[in-house]
Amino acid sequence: MASMLTQFRQLGRKIVAVGRNYRAHAAELGNPVPKKPILFLKPTSSYITEGEKIRIPEECSSLHHEVELGIVISKNGCRISEQEAMNYVGGYVLALDMTARDFQDEAKKKGQPWSLAKGFDTSCPVSNFIDKDTLSDPSNVRLWLKVNNAIKQDGSTSDMIFSIPYLISYISKYFKLEEGDVILTGTPEGVGPVSNGDVIEAGLGDIISMKFTVE
Ligand SMILES: O=C([O-])CC(=O)C(=O)O
Ligand SMILES: [Mg+2]
Numbered sequence: 001m002a003s004m005l006t007q008f009r010q011l012g013r014k015i016v017a018v019g020r021n022y023r024a025h026a027a028e029l030g031n032p033v034p035k036k037p038i039l040f041l042k043p044t045s046s047y048i049t050e051g052e053k054i055r056i057p058e059e060c061s062s063l064h065h066e067v068e069l070g071i072v073i074s075k076n077g078c079r080i081s082e083q084e085a086m087n088y089v090g091g092y093v094l095a096l097d098m099t100a101r102d103f104q105d106e107a108k109k110k111g112q113p114w115s116l117a118k119g120f121d122t123s124c125p126v127s128n129f130i131d132k133d134t135l136s137d138p139s140n141v142r143l144w145l146k147v148n149n150a151i152k153q154d155g156s157t158s159d160m161i162f163s164i165p166y167l168i169s170y171i172s173k174y175f176k177l178e179e180g181d182v183i184l185t186g187t188p189e190g191v192g193p194v195s196n197g198d199v200i201e202a203g204l205g206d207i208i209s210m211k212f213t214v215e
Contacts, residue, residue, distance in 0.1 A: 008072060008180035015042040015124060016171055017068075017097055021160050021186025028189050037162050037170050040114050042097070042184070046124040053215040056196065057100050057120040063194055063214070066097040066187035067145040067153050067202045069138065071164060072129065073181040080172040085165035088177060092135050094127035094204045096145075096212065097184050101193070125200075126182075127210040134207060138164055143188055145202040153202075155188025 019038035020026040026033050048054070056063045074090025097118065104117035135141060138157060145153040162170070167183060194200060194214045203209035 008182065011178075011180040012044045013073075013178055013180035013182070014175070015044060015046070015182045015184060016175060017042055017118065017184040018162070018167055018186045021162055021167075022155065022188045023159070023161060024155075024189035025187055025191065028191070033161065037167060039171065039174075040118055042119045042124050046119055046121060048122050048125050048212070050125075050127070050210050050212065052125075052212075053122065054096075054098060054125060054194075054200070054212050055122045055215060057103075057116075060100040060102060062101040064099045064101045064191045065145055065147065065152065065194055065200055066099055066191050067143050068095050068097050068184045068187050069141070069143060069157055069204065070095040070126065071138075071168070071183040071185065073168075073177045073183070074179060076176065076178050078172055078176045080169050080177065082165040082169045085168035088168060089132060089164070090179070091132045092130040092138060092204070093182060094130070094143075094202060094208055094210060095182070095184055096125040096200065096202060097187060098123040098125065099191075125210070125212045127204075127208050130204070130208055135204070141207070142205045143202075145190070145200065147192070147194055147198050147200055149199075149201075152192055153188055153190035155190070157185070159188060160185060
């Protein structure tokens with residue numbers, strides 16, 4: 001189970017993240033609903049696994065949690081059709097797209113990239129690898145997140161604007177997808193700040209849960 005995770009870390013494959021894929025999350029930050037997927041990359045050096053701590057980046061005053069379903073790609077492909085897309089899914093991973101919201105707000109205002117806001121060390125905590133068969137319907141699964149035991153995010157992947165097959169097809173028009181790549185599919189509403197000492201617990205239905213401490 002964990003071997004695939006170790007493998008995608010060692011391969012150093014890319015993390016392609018999708019922004020604003022849930023209407024309610026776009027709305028809560030005052031952003032328009034996108035007509036096309038918004039894509040950004042996180043470096044593989046941002047991965048951490050349970051036992052490692054989330055570190056608030058230097059000079060960040062608003063570190064936000066975003067719980068997301070991650071798709072792990074099983075084979076290389078370009079220009080994958082929507083019909084073929086699910087054949088490229090090797091499994092799933094529960095992920096946090098930790099975001100330095102103040103950095104992102106500043107970047108948005110200045111028309112600058114989000115790399116620092118989204119790609120700093122420890123910004124991509126992930127669960128153990130989830131086998132494809134364990135998650136029979138990725139298009140309808142609960143995503144939840146608690147901070148210090150208080151529920152903050154409680155959504156369903158059924159509210160995604162762009163479906164998993166659509167995202168795989170769209171992304172692969174521009175980026176070659178490779179074995180071990182991870183696609184982060186966006187966060188539902190309820191994002192918010194965390195502080196030093198907070199414990200973040202997140203889960204995918206009752207299939208998997210994970211815990212990370214902010215330090
Ligand atoms: O920072 C944002 O709001 C965009 C994003 O990653 C998401 O919607 O998951
Ligand atoms: Mg996100």
